[in-house]
Amino acid sequence: MLFKSQSLASSxxxxxxxxxxxxxxxxxxxxxxxxxxxKLLESNQ
Numbered sequence: 222m223l224f225k226s227q228s229l230a231s232s233x234x235x236x237x238x239x240x241x242x243x244x245x246x247x248x249x250x251x252x253x254x255x256x257x258x259x260k261l262l263e264s265n266q
Contacts, residue, residue: 251258
């Protein structure tokens with residue numbers, strides 16, 4: 222049981238790290254293409 226919870230925690234940790242990594246990549250893309258981001262904001266208003 223303890224081993225199962227440990228593996229679950231490690232897989233959750235990996236998922237959290239990978240999602241944070243993709244979030245950072247997305248943020249970098251948005252910052253580099255800020256004109257594209259402005260167009261998206263204008264279309265939403």
